[in-house]
Every structure is written in C-alpha cells, then in structure tokens.
Amino acid sequence: MSVVDQHHVMLPEGSIGKQTSTLNLGPTHPATHGVFQNILELDGERIVDAEQTVGYIHRAFEKLAERRPLYQITPLTDRLNYCSSPINNMGWHITCEKLLGIKTPKRVDYLRVIIMELARISDHLICSSVMGVDTGAFTGFLYVMQYRELIYEIYEEVCGSRLTTNIGRIGGFERNFNDIAFRKLEQFLDEYPKVLKEFENLFTRNRIFMERTMGIGGISAERALNYGFTGPNLRAAGVDYDVRVHSPYSSYEDFNFNVPVGSTGDCYDRFLVRNKEMWESLSIIRQAYQKVQEFKGEEAEVFHADVPEYYLPKKEDVYTKMEALIYHFKIIMGETDIPSGEVYSAVEGGNGELGFYLISDGGRTPYRLHFRRPCFIYYQAYTELVKDSMLSDAIIVMSSLNLIAGELDA
Amino acid sequence: MALTNETIRLRLQEKFTGEVTGFEEPFGLLTFSAPKDSNLKVLQFLYEDAELGFQFLTDLCAVHYPERRGEELAVVYHLHNLVENVRIRFKVYTNISQPDVFTASKLFESANWMERETYDFYGVNFVGHPNLKRILNVDEMEYFPLRKEFPLEDQTRIDKDDEMFGRGGTNGFGDRWDEEKLRTISEAEQNDSKEIL
Known part of the structure; x- marks a missing residue:
C-alpha cells in the first residue's frame, strides 16, 4: 500500500x-x-x-526575429524568462558573437558574469519564496523581495531599466558600470547573505514546509533526462549537468564554484538546490568583482570589444566624425550583412539550458532563429509529476518547477 | 578514449553505408543528415550504441528552405552526450507536399511537445506521434505560420518602401509584391484622388 x-x-x-x-x-x-x-x-x-x-501569451518571437537585425532581437529575448532577462540578453549576445567571431575582453566577461549571477539570484529567490507562499508562508517572500529590488536597482544603473532589461550590446555593454552600481553591488554582497540565511532558517527545517514538499513531485534522474530536464530541476534529480561547467562561456572557467545536486528530484530537493545555487552565485559574484577591481589603468575602462560594425559609436563621435556617423546609420537601419552560418549556443539560464539556434544565410536578418526554452521542454513532465498526488500538491509542484509563461510560449 | 567528431563520423559511416551524408563541422559541431525514412534508425543507433550514447535530446525544430525542391523542410535534432560532453546536429529533409517524418517521442519523452511545436509552425507530420495537435497556436488555425510564404508585414501596405533600405531582398522573398495588384491599387487610388479633386 x-x-x-x-x-x-x-x-x-x-x-x-x-x-x-x-x-x-x-x-x-x-x-x-x-x-x-x-x-x-x-x-x-x-x-x-x-x-x-499552453500558448496563451505566444508572441511569435521566432517569426518576428526573421525580419529584425541582430540588435533588435535582444528586446525579444527579455520577454522569454522575464525573471532573469539579463541572462537571456547575454545568451543572445554570446550567440551573435560566436557567429560573428567576436572575442570579448576579459573585463566584459567578468562584468557579464556579475550581471548574470545577479539575475540567477533574482530568479531563484522568486521561485523559492513563491514555494513558501504556496505552502502558506508569506513572510519569506516579502523578506527576500527587498533584495530583488536592490538587484533591479543595479540593473537600472547599468542599463536604465529593471524588468525587461535589454542589457548589454553585441561586444560588451552600452556603457561602463558607474560607481553607484558598484556601491549597490557591495551593499548587496554585504547584506544579502544574512537575509538568505534567515530565509533558509525559516524554511529548510520547517516541519510544515518539509511535510508539504518532501516526496512530492519527485522524478528519477533517468526520467528527468528523458524528459529533457535541465538546470536546477535536473540537478535536483541528481545529475550534475551545468552549462557553465560543461561548455563554459563568458570566462566561467576562471571561477571556482560547486554544482549542487539533489537525489530524489522532489519539490524539497528543488528548493534546496536553488538555495544552494544562490550561495554559489554569491561566491561567483565576489570572485568576479575582485577580478574586475584588479584591472588597472586603461584596462579598467574597457567595457566593450572593438567591433565598429555592430557596436554603436559614441554619440559625440556621431555628431563630429563621418565614419562614426556611417556606422551609426548602418547599425540602426540594420544595414550590415551577417556572415552566413549555423550556430547553436547555450547558456545556463535560471531554469536550465537556454539555447539559441541561429541560421544566417548572409542576409541582414537571421534566416531562422529557434529558442530552446527549458521551461517548455520540462513542463510536459507535469502530468507524470502530479499523478496520484493531491490537488494542493499540484500547486507546489508547479511553483517548484519555476514555470514562467513567457518562456513557455515564446 | 574521448569521443571525437571523427569517431562518430566513422561509426555512422560504417553502420549506415552511404545513407548518412553531408558531414560538416560548423563551429566545431558535427552536423550530418540522413534520408527521412531512416531518421529513427539513426537516432536509435546514436542512443543505444555504448560508445556513442547520445541519450539527451537538447532541441528539435524545423527550418523551411523553399528553394530546395523536394526537400523544402528540414527537421533538426540537437543531441548531447552528457557523459563525454559532445554535441551533434542531425538533419532530416522532407518534401513539403508530404512532410511525413517518424516521431522520436518513443525514444525521448521530451520530443513530444517539441514535435507538436514543429508541427504547429511548419506542418511536419510526425508519424506515430501520440498526440499530434497544435500547441502554441489556436486549434482552428489552417496554415503553418513559420513557413516562409507567410510574410510578416501586411502585404497590402503600399506606403512603405523597404527596398530603399535593402531589406526587401532578404531571403529571396523581397519580391513579394504582386505587381499586377499593386498597379491596380495605385490606379484606384489615383482615381479616388481625381474624384476628390
């Protein structure tokens, strides 16, 4: 029985x-x-x-992308997993850079890592705290929400917007990080660990929370792989697959971090894996920030690669120099031909492997662009996860999978 | 021994003599194609062979190439061997008039929805799929919107001259204007304006 x-x-x-x-x-x-x-x-x-x-907010991004120059596709990627837009943006820039053969400077890579790991924390803290809400504990949610706000303020200093960020450009960032951004980052690194510890104290050994999540929505490693799980949900089932380690991008190979894994793949393990990943992200941000501070002199001012065909020139140059004006016009009007080729590039998104399959035929817009959305792929396992469990468990399984409608529907 | 692209290529050529063709390595990713009838055989071999072990289906999608007569649709599988950390790309071409391709959903559960998505946008008929119906678009839709014959912008617009900025010619679909129709429209407009005058 x-x-x-x-x-x-x-x-x-x-x-x-x-x-x-x-x-x-x-x-x-x-x-x-x-x-x-x-x-x-x-x-x-x-x-x-x-x-x-699914499909209620399908917006045909793949079709839209076929008529847009590369830089105009970044805002579309914002709207996939809108809890961690910067990762999507960076994933897209990295894909373009791979196709165009652009090598980004180390400082850009480290700044990108800082932004991506901040985005991962903001993604995971929402998911973990919403699991708390669904089991009847609202406090944790409001408590960590303040720090998502701080992360958004950092985005705001870097790119000017908060949720749908459109952060960075092909080749680097639109501007250098200012002092306020770094000060806020320091504040975050200083205050968030205490908050996260407190948050874990509220939940991890909480009797009610454990009873509601342990053994609910479990999946074996074998089934999870067959269902195409990636990211925290796959790691909770015990498979240590992480794109950051398996195929490093943006100089992730320069950092020391652990890949936390679970064993049963149930809601509780998913919760633990996400929390542990937030600690790892904090450690990565610290390392990256230290590396950024080590750059001295001219190197400390580098925030983009030298790719005039794709990276917008400075405004004052546009007004005074002919060449800059030409590049500005060509980029804005999408006049630059992309080299032809086929490229698949993936980043570790908040929910798993976020892949971009880009085919260019040498025109000005992609011939075909396909997004590998982790959410869409693992949501099909939902039936198997909730079968034979209670109605109230179905809600927790859903929130523990971190389903984001924007990513499901593209 | 580490699994290299060369080993995979040799193993495939040995097993499927002459069937698996078109080997390329764009950006280091081994790419090849096979006739559509043997797609399942190749996938199963890649899955079950102890040395190859491509047991993770990363991605499945389709591409439409209207100029390629007889093989207008390509179904693209991205497979991953997680142990050796090797990725490959496998393509199957099919004609658009009868786009039947065997389903991979028996091998990979993850293919279920990805094939539904591919069917939804390109109309690829996955033979043997347990539940092949539209997934993101409405069920009543009668066409496959990601095929190239469906342009993004309203074709009756005449106020916009995209040719000026070179975007009209992209992908050979630049001459979407029906010249005859265009002339009638502009003539009709001229008549209208004459009447007003």
Whole structure:
C-alpha cells in the first residue's frame, strides 16, 4: 500500500459509483503564477490525470526575429524568462558573437558574469519564496523581495531599466558600470547573505514546509533526462549537468564554484538546490568583482570589444566624425550583412539550458532563429509529476518547477 | 578514449553505408543528415550504441528552405552526450507536399511537445506521434505560420518602401509584391484622388 493510499479514505467496494470530476486550474488562477491551464481529472482530491494547455501569451518571437537585425532581437529575448532577462540578453549576445567571431575582453566577461549571477539570484529567490507562499508562508517572500529590488536597482544603473532589461550590446555593454552600481553591488554582497540565511532558517527545517514538499513531485534522474530536464530541476534529480561547467562561456572557467545536486528530484530537493545555487552565485559574484577591481589603468575602462560594425559609436563621435556617423546609420537601419552560418549556443539560464539556434544565410536578418526554452521542454513532465498526488500538491509542484509563461510560449 | 567528431563520423559511416551524408563541422559541431525514412534508425543507433550514447535530446525544430525542391523542410535534432560532453546536429529533409517524418517521442519523452511545436509552425507530420495537435497556436488555425510564404508585414501596405533600405531582398522573398495588384491599387487610388479633386 502506497503512502497516498494510507491517507485516502477507502470506501467499501460498490458502496458508491466510481466518479471522477474535472477541474480547470487556470488559465487565470491566482495560484498558477502565470497564464497556462491545467485540466485536472480528480478522484476526490487525488489527481488521476492532467493535461496542460499552453500558448496563451505566444508572441511569435521566432517569426518576428526573421525580419529584425541582430540588435533588435535582444528586446525579444527579455520577454522569454522575464525573471532573469539579463541572462537571456547575454545568451543572445554570446550567440551573435560566436557567429560573428567576436572575442570579448576579459573585463566584459567578468562584468557579464556579475550581471548574470545577479539575475540567477533574482530568479531563484522568486521561485523559492513563491514555494513558501504556496505552502502558506508569506513572510519569506516579502523578506527576500527587498533584495530583488536592490538587484533591479543595479540593473537600472547599468542599463536604465529593471524588468525587461535589454542589457548589454553585441561586444560588451552600452556603457561602463558607474560607481553607484558598484556601491549597490557591495551593499548587496554585504547584506544579502544574512537575509538568505534567515530565509533558509525559516524554511529548510520547517516541519510544515518539509511535510508539504518532501516526496512530492519527485522524478528519477533517468526520467528527468528523458524528459529533457535541465538546470536546477535536473540537478535536483541528481545529475550534475551545468552549462557553465560543461561548455563554459563568458570566462566561467576562471571561477571556482560547486554544482549542487539533489537525489530524489522532489519539490524539497528543488528548493534546496536553488538555495544552494544562490550561495554559489554569491561566491561567483565576489570572485568576479575582485577580478574586475584588479584591472588597472586603461584596462579598467574597457567595457566593450572593438567591433565598429555592430557596436554603436559614441554619440559625440556621431555628431563630429563621418565614419562614426556611417556606422551609426548602418547599425540602426540594420544595414550590415551577417556572415552566413549555423550556430547553436547555450547558456545556463535560471531554469536550465537556454539555447539559441541561429541560421544566417548572409542576409541582414537571421534566416531562422529557434529558442530552446527549458521551461517548455520540462513542463510536459507535469502530468507524470502530479499523478496520484493531491490537488494542493499540484500547486507546489508547479511553483517548484519555476514555470514562467513567457518562456513557455515564446 | 574521448569521443571525437571523427569517431562518430566513422561509426555512422560504417553502420549506415552511404545513407548518412553531408558531414560538416560548423563551429566545431558535427552536423550530418540522413534520408527521412531512416531518421529513427539513426537516432536509435546514436542512443543505444555504448560508445556513442547520445541519450539527451537538447532541441528539435524545423527550418523551411523553399528553394530546395523536394526537400523544402528540414527537421533538426540537437543531441548531447552528457557523459563525454559532445554535441551533434542531425538533419532530416522532407518534401513539403508530404512532410511525413517518424516521431522520436518513443525514444525521448521530451520530443513530444517539441514535435507538436514543429508541427504547429511548419506542418511536419510526425508519424506515430501520440498526440499530434497544435500547441502554441489556436486549434482552428489552417496554415503553418513559420513557413516562409507567410510574410510578416501586411502585404497590402503600399506606403512603405523597404527596398530603399535593402531589406526587401532578404531571403529571396523581397519580391513579394504582386505587381499586377499593386498597379491596380495605385490606379484606384489615383482615381479616388481625381474624384476628390
């Protein structure tokens, strides 16, 4: 007799007719944290079957990208996983740089690492704290939210916007980091560890939280791989696959960090893996910040590679120099031909391997662009994860997977 | 022994003599193609062979090449051997009039939705798929929107001259204007303005 059966009231055979009911969870349900629908087939409170419907915010990014020059595609990537837009932006820049054969300076790489790891923290802290909300603990959510705000303020200093960041350019950043950005980063590095510790104290050994999450929505490593899981969800199942380690980009090979793994792949493990990853991210940011400070003299001012065909010239040059004006015009109008080629490049996004498959035929826009969205791929396992569990568990499984509707639907 | 692109190529050529062709290595990623009837055989060999072990399907999508007669649609698989950390790209071409390709969803659960997405946008009919219906678009849609014959902008617009900025010619779909229709429209407009005058 399984654990579920013990909790389930067993009626004598034939006392009432067997009946299941259908429940529409979503598309606009406060507990789904996004626009997608789950049709659940319930036997009492136990889930017999589930079917997901996605596509409510499909915006045809792949089609749109076929008529845009490279730099105009960055804002589209913002809107994939909007909890960690900078990672998407950087992933796209790195893809373009791979196709165009651009080598970025080390300082740019380290600054990118800082921004990407900040984005990872902001992504994970939302997911972990929302799991708390769904198990009935609101405090943790509000507590860490202040620090997401601080991360957004850092983005704001670097690129001027907060949620959909459009941060960086092909070849580097649009401007150098200013002192306020670094001061806020120091403040974050100083204050956030205490907050994260407190947050973990609230949840990790919390009886109610553990009972609600342990053994719920578990998946074996084998099934997780077969379902194409990546990122924290795969690592929670015990596979140490991390794009940052397997195919390093943006000089991740220069950093020391651990890849935390779980064992059962259930909601509790996913929660633990995400929390542990936040600690690793903090350590990476510290290392990167130290490396950035080590640059002296002219090197300390470098914030982009020298690629005049793709990187916008300075405004004062545009007004005074002919060549700069020509480049400015060519870039803005999308007049530059992209070399032809086929490239696949992936970064470790908040949810896993975020891949960009870009085909160029030598025109000014991509011939074809495909996004490998981790969310879309692992959400199909949802039916298997929630089968035979309770309705209230379905909500926690959903929040522990960190499903982002923008990434699902592209 | 580390798994190299050369080893994979030799193993494939040995197993599928002459069937697996078009070996390339753009940006170091081994790329090859096979006839569409044997896509499943190749995938299964790559999956089950002890040495190759490509057991992780990273990505599956399609590409439309209208100029290639008889092989207009390409289905592209990105596979990953996580142990050796080697990636490969495998392509299968099919004609657009009867785009039947065997499903990989028996081998990889992850292919299920990715194939539905590919069907949704390109109309590739995955034979044997358990639930081949649209996934992101509405069920009532009657066309496959990512095919190249569907231009992004409204084709009846005549106020915009994209040729000026060179974007009209991209991908050989620049001459989307129906010259005949365009003339009728502008003539009609001229008549309108005459009437106003």
